Amino acid sequence: MSARRPAKQRYPAKQRYPANQKYPANQSLAGRLMVGQTIVLLASVLTAGLVASLVGPPIFHDHLVEAGHTARSPELTHIEAAYREASAIALGVALLLSLLCALVVSWLVSRRLRRSLHDLTETAREVSQGRYGRRAPVTGGGSELDSFAVAFNSMASRLQDVEATRRRLLSDLAHELRTPIATLSAYHEGLADGVIELDADARAVLVSQTARLSRLAEDIDDVSRAEEGRLRLELSRQPLEDLITAALDGARPAFAEKGVDLVRSPGGGAVVVCVDPSRIGQVLGNLLTNALRHTPAGGRVMLGASRSGENEVAIRVSDTGEGITEEQLSHVFERFFRGDSARDRDRSGSGIGLTISRAIVLAHGGTITASSDGPGHGASFEILLPRA
Structure with a gap:
């Protein structure tokens, strides 16, 4: 007979407010700030009045005695009473005016803060409902709020790009x-x-x-x-020259069939890298295939390598083909992105090869970038890998 499982401990549910419901005034940040500032101001007024009533009369009495008045004369008593009344009236009026001015300033600051937070909240609510084109206004409510608004707008822009990529x-x-x-x-x-x-x-x-x-x-x-980072790499020390040669030999038949020259750029030397040869071969094959797809007959594609600093090596694939617009450069490594609007798979591919290539290069601790001078001026892809 199995043992009975202990009953799950239940905790009191937290109070939740719907997205379209306003929070009570005493729970809002601006309201709490207003209440806190009011308490501080009242405490300051009471402290100032108490200190003035306890410290002022004895000091005034000592000065009168030093001036020649007797300690228990009726004249001295009358002077001290007048001093206390005048001090109380002056201090009370001054503190009351200070309190009113401070409350007005606190109210204005709280109102401005409340407005800025309200705008950010409304924008966040609309973005959460799928309206990714909405942006939070930068109201100048302070460097912290402005920085938050800028960061939020950057996040919204990224979400908008992700949504566009998902639809595509x-x-x-x-x-x-x-x-x-x-x-x-x-x-x-x-x-x-x-x-x-x-x-x-x-x-x-x-x-x-x-x-x-x-x-x-x-x-x-x-x-x-x-x-998702689930690529398995079988790393080994490989001469970079062997990787370049293998990629060129594998791609030459397709280039010869289309009539595009495939050229080995000089440089590189006897450099050794610690990579997965099959995965790096897949990356170079994807880049060469992409270059061949966008280079017309009679064009040229160049593959080469060179040292980049003391600890890195650069592999470049350049072509004299169609080129890439500035707007497309920021999307070439996204999933299923294709540079033209054609839907023919043989013409423009599915747009997966460059995404996989970037993930493989990143898994090796390297980087891959694309550059182009614009349509009609070709494109260039550069891979930076750490040397062994």
């Missing part, structure tokens, strides 16, 4: 899946109706479309594993 990803996925699925469905219907015979041509089409779906699934899995 879904659109590209739908396109990539639509064509092979439609082809497979048409062939299956034709086979079922007897319109199409299962000959060699039909088998080739079915195999190619199935392979296309499998390749897309593998690409998506590679992206997920790369971005």
